[in-house]
Amino acid sequence: MTGAGETTEVPAQSEVTGYAPAELDRTTRLELYRKMVALRLFEQRAYDLFLQNLVKGTSHLSLGQEAVAAGFGQAMRADDYTFCTYRGHAHTLVRGASMTGVMAELLGRSNGILGGKGGSMHLTSVEHYAMGSYAIVGAHMPIAAGAAWSAMERDSGQVAVCFFGDGTTNIGAFHEALNLAVVWKLPVVFVCENNLYMEYTPIGSVTAVPSPAADRASAYGLERVLVDGNDPDELYGCASRFLERARDGDGPALIEALTYRKGGHSRADPGKYRPDDEVERWMARDPIDLYRGRLLELGFGAPELDEIDSGELAAVDRATQEAKDGQAPDVGAIETQVFADGGNAWRN
Amino acid sequence: MTGAGETTEVPAQSEVTGYAPAELDRTTRLELYRKMVALRLFEQRAYDLFLQNLVKGTSHLSLGQEAVAAGFGQAMRADDYTFCTYRGHAHTLVRGASMTGVMAELLGRSNGILGGKGGSMHLTSVEHYAMGSYAIVGAHMPIAAGAAWSAMERDSGQVAVCFFGDGTTNIGAFHEALNLAVVWKLPVVFVCENNLYMEYTPIGSVTAVPSPAADRASAYGLERVLVDGNDPDELYGCASRFLERARDGDGPALIEALTYRKGGHSRADPGKYRPDDEVERWMARDPIDLYRGRLLELGFGAPELDEIDSGELAAVDRATQEAKDGQAPDVGAIETQVFADGGNAWRN
Amino acid sequence: MAELSYRDAVAAGLAQEMERDDTVYMIGEDIAAAGGVFKATPGLLERFGPRRVRDTPISEEAITGAAMGAAMTGLRPVAELMFSDFIATCWDIIANQIAKTRYMTDGQITLPLVIRTANGAGSRFGAQHSQSLENWAMAVPGLKVVAPSTPADVKGLLAASIRDDDPVMFFEHKSLYATKGDVPDGEHVEELGVAKVRREGSDATIVALAAMVPRALDAAERLAADGIDCTVIDVRSLVPLDTQTILGSVRSTSRLYTVEENPRLCGWGAEIASIVAEELFYDLDGPIVRITTPHVPLPAADALEDATLPTVERIYQTIKNSD
Amino acid sequence: MAELSYRDAVAAGLAQEMERDDTVYMIGEDIAAAGGVFKATPGLLERFGPRRVRDTPISEEAITGAAMGAAMTGLRPVAELMFSDFIATCWDIIANQIAKTRYMTDGQITLPLVIRTANGAGSRFGAQHSQSLENWAMAVPGLKVVAPSTPADVKGLLAASIRDDDPVMFFEHKSLYATKGDVPDGEHVEELGVAKVRREGSDATIVALAAMVPRALDAAERLAADGIDCTVIDVRSLVPLDTQTILGSVRSTSRLYTVEENPRLCGWGAEIASIVAEELFYDLDGPIVRITTPHVPLPAADALEDATLPTVERIYQTIKNSD
Numbered sequence A, B: 001m002t003g004a005g006e007t008t009e010v011p012a013q014s015e016v017t018g019y020a021p022a023e024l025d026r027t028t029r030l031e032l033y034r035k036m037v038a039l040r041l042f043e044q045r046a047y048d049l050f051l052q053n054l055v056k057g058t059s060h061l062s063l064g065q066e067a068v069a070a071g072f073g074q075a076m077r078a079d080d081y082t083f084c085t086y087r088g089h090a091h092t093l094v095r096g097a098s099m100t101g102v103m104a105e106l107l108g109r110s111n112g113i114l115g116g117k118g119g120s121m122h123l124t125s126v127e128h129y130a131m132g133s134y135a136i137v138g139a140h141m142p143i144a145a146g147a148a149w150s151a152m153e154r155d156s157g158q159v160a161v162c163f164f165g166d167g168t169t170n171i172g173a174f175h176e177a178l179n180l181a182v183v184w185k186l187p188v189v190f191v192c193e194n195n196l197y198m199e200y201t202p203i204g205s206v207t208a209v210p211s212p213a214a215d216r217a218s219a220y221g222l223e224r225v226l227v228d229g230n231d232p233d234e235l236y237g238c239a240s241r242f243l244e245r246a247r248d249g250d251g252p253a254l255i256e257a258l259t260y261r262k263g264g265h266s267r268a269d270p271g272k273y274r275p276d277d278e279v280e281r282w283m284a285r286d287p288i289d290l291y292r293g294r295l296l297e298l299g300f301g302a303p304e305l306d307e308i309d310s311g312e313l314a315a316v317d318r319a320t321q322e323a324k325d326g327q328a329p330d331v332g333a334i335e336t337q338v339f340a341d342g343g344n345a346w347r348n
Numbered sequence C, D: 001m002a003e004l005s006y007r008d009a010v011a012a013g014l015a016q017e018m019e020r021d022d023t024v025y026m027i028g029e030d031i032a033a034a035g036g037v038f039k040a041t042p043g044l045l046e047r048f049g050p051r052r053v054r055d056t057p058i059s060e061e062a063i064t065g066a067a068m069g070a071a072m073t074g075l076r077p078v079a080e081l082m083f084s085d086f087i088a089t090c091w092d093i094i095a096n097q098i099a100k101t102r103y104m105t106d107g108q109i110t111l112p113l114v115i116r117t118a119n120g121a122g123s124r125f126g127a128q129h130s131q132s133l134e135n136w137a138m139a140v141p142g143l144k145v146v147a148p149s150t151p152a153d154v155k156g157l158l159a160a161s162i163r164d165d166d167p168v169m170f171f172e173h174k175s176l177y178a179t180k181g182d183v184p185d186g187e188h189v190e191e192l193g194v195a196k197v198r199r200e201g202s203d204a205t206i207v208a209l210a211a212m213v214p215r216a217l218d219a220a221e222r223l224a225a226d227g228i229d230c231t232v233i234d235v236r237s238l239v240p241l242d243t244q245t246i247l248g249s250v251r252s253t254s255r256l257y258t259v260e261e262n263p264r265l266c267g268w269g270a271e272i273a274s275i276v277a278e279e280l281f282y283d284l285d286g287p288i289v290r291i292t293t294p295h296v297p298l299p300a301a302d303a304l305e306d307a308t309l310p311t312v313e314r315i316y317q318t319i320k321n322s323d
Ligand SMILES: Cc1ncc(C[n+]2csc(CCOP(=O)(O)OP(=O)(O)O)c2C)c(N)n1
Pocket: A087, A135, A136, A137, A138, A164, A165, A166, A167, A168, A169, A171, A195, A197, A198, A199, A265, C029, C058, C060, C082, C086, C089
């Protein structure tokens, strides 16, 4: 309406394929499926708890976008770093963070993964190399570059992976991080999850180019990479390739994955600003439904997939119960962990 | 050394020509020459005064880069807006700001164009639509976009022109300003004066692409424009074309002009970090020498050019004298013009 | 008088000024088609059209920079920053450019612009979406700083801010958006730089701002029941600061308490305390006490957040137990 | 003891720590090949190589962000921001990310990093290159804030800052770079959070920081000649703040003056004034007086700049004429 761009349509397959491995072993496929199911069930439960008024703050769900977290999560080395946004449940869980800890954090309990201090938007699990969820758009991009710089200097072979949204491509930190990463040839992979919207505003109406990340790759001397964000095989293949490149010392990548969120931007948003036919088209491309279909076609048995479903549901049930059993944090925690000595002593 | 890029060489003429008008009238040519000479003589004088310790703060000269200010200054409509940097003497003067006022400002006198409050880095002459010199790299780019937005909404036909350096292309504000300008189709022309260096560091060593501005135009859906920054005809032609486009409602442009500063970054810098042969090559491309040569070839007479030289020298002499005659500002000025009521009343 | 929510008073103030002056323009993220993420600007797009009410990219430097460039060339822009925490992402434009340009140009450039932003805690959003940052703005010469506590003040002070020829940082408090109050009918404009005495008492002066005002008033009622009668002053505008109202009150009560939502160090309460400790030293009967959020980033969990901010109980206890 | 300039003490402190700990890395604009625009880092590139001493693009968010990411993953980065004014361009990274991340993650993330920057006025650089911004940093929970006044403290406090496991904002004063002083030989490390009494006197306590310390000392000499004997305390570290040294001194002198280079509103002096006005109210013999730069962006002309900052004369007159 006011903008120069157009809302990006569902991508033509021809434009976004090419990274899916020709062959993928059974275990990897089942693991991709399992990861997506786990993330889906967890977030559906989080949404239920929100409706029960148990989630007190905001929360941003990745329902519909699970393939990205699953594909990259599967491809990463255990000690690769993840940096993500306030929409970070999936990216944190997929690295191995405790479902109970994450759920309890959403409920503001003392057994939350951040002791209740951070909440939904700041999930972090350093023991799993999930180095934080950042709630200011774009800020984590240079931070991810810094982790990659450290990995490079320590010669650790680690890669940093940084997830962000389409709207994030218009903020200054995006530009600074990409330039630095290329100039220093850092082992960092930037992954734009283009779900076509910022909060309520379509990305096309405020962006100078149709593909907000891919169309800017050349400004950093990078390859243009646009992938189907709802296809875990494609994402796994793409992630594997660029993680390997980065690990080999060949520098960063910028990947744009086209996807869509099933619901609104955050907890209270019904997402009514999205045209019905657009929503319909994308709902027909649910990454889990499609992948389940593909697996069945490939000869996987429905029972083994069902078993995964029920196993993950049980895990979510357990986490829910444990989270609910958690206590409210002690107010003594308020003045802890400001400084490395564990306290808050700004004066003597 | 540490970077991915390479120092940009003197551009091949083939890459940077094409905008110079086939024919240019006498008056315009003489005016381009006159402008460059005036800027040159003024800044040489400023440098002399610095050596005499009369310029107290810092100062950043455009010696060697005069063709950009002259070409654009000549092409602009009287009420087009200019935004420039701490290296802004030339851009401010070329709009018509008083030489005395600018010189007195450098000397910190009360007859300075800013009453001594701003100094060399903040030259402004609103009556000439020179809307300020900004000393934080990149900050003026969104501000220039804002002036263009205002011009568009007021339907005034004005264009905003924003000058900045090569190093500025790596800061976030550059990215945000360009995207906004394109999305809102603003009448703003961004002009990168690529003089190959930031302060002391070559731009090639910290930039992901060889042409820091031109190679990024496509990230904003803009045409790639790289011009010879030492050729005033070329710059005049280029400016005319993109000012007209912007004035016609066809949106912004991003222009990269290749040039070189004769001296160091700022007053105290001898510029020793630059390789001798590079300096030599560029000194042979002095924009005024070259242009004088061209004019003579085209049949202009040496006496008429000499007359311009001496006229401008006289103007600089006059300005110098008037500036030196100025008083130190009254300390009463310190607490004025913080607010629009002329004062500083933060309390009653 | 009509009863309006604090949220609706924002839209009412904007509509009043946009109707009156067609150089008033609004820009910000999700403010137009969506009516703002706090629903403080609904209906304005429909009423004033897509040129005067415009969605932006997520580019806070471009938003504030554009507002500045437009303000110096004939518009009166109102820019929204969705959360006040995001002023950090464009702090250079605000603190180095907007605040200083009039001064540096010796008055050549005038910047009639308003930056509206949702400030403060109480929504369990955690440390990056809950800060009270009015003191960041107060510390920068060249900015005016306003933080209303009632719907009437939202409308009246927003109107005054838009009409002011200087840049104004206008802090709306997130946890007050749903509160309601009477707003005068017809055109309503207040004056910047005038504090409001919300309650008169002779025993002590409590100075509060924004969401701390109702808490200070509640505490004052409890103290009154204990025989301690307090004046409560709503500062409303930190710059310009109505020191005379504060000094006048302290002169008569001889005790000063400030209630600040910001973390302890360098809050506006410290500035007021230092003014009183210099100018009314001999009038004071006892220590000046600042009641603030402790010097911590804010926690997210409801149980923690509630106990971090100054509560009515803490205000009450602090004043009751002061020596 | 060797005599060193304040500028050389920066390089000496960095070299000492880089020698000792090979996880210490330096990044910044023009710091490597050029040795820094204030020539505070010459020779380090040659000594420690281009990986540990690295030039960056003009990308302050990338510089500070990279330092943060590296600090959480095993390095101890020292990032230079050329002028402290530029912290505004990366204020989100500093104030919202670096300061808050340890807290938000309940201690999972530790950020041992230092941001060095050239602070303060006196070089006729004008309002965008001359600010004293230590109070911006002081206002943000989670940051430590250091501002040395002597070459020995530059070296010792910089070393302490690098060894500290928390993020430290290290403010070097531009107008002190050329000053000289004795620096202990061999390894030299000071402690953060310890103020230094630079002069003992019984009539009043003057608290100063960085470039205001020598001015306060000069004023104290003039006052002593008039029979007013002052203690001068060099705060050195605003966070952690050595309130005990200040309170102890005020307890014995009964008078407090602060000398701040920052503009008036919400400076560190206000915080100290508010602490003293609360905790030592009954010990005070007279008003607390803050001597500050007026609340203006700084002017550029030498005649104006000199008269804007607190001068020895103004400090002297203010204290002499206090009631
Ligand atoms: C600097 C900044 N500006 C604005 C916001 C508010 N905000 C939070 S999420 C969001 C939309 C982000 O869109 P996108 O990058 O596409 O990510 P998505 O939410 O779609 O995953 C906005 C504007 C913010 N958190 N930080």
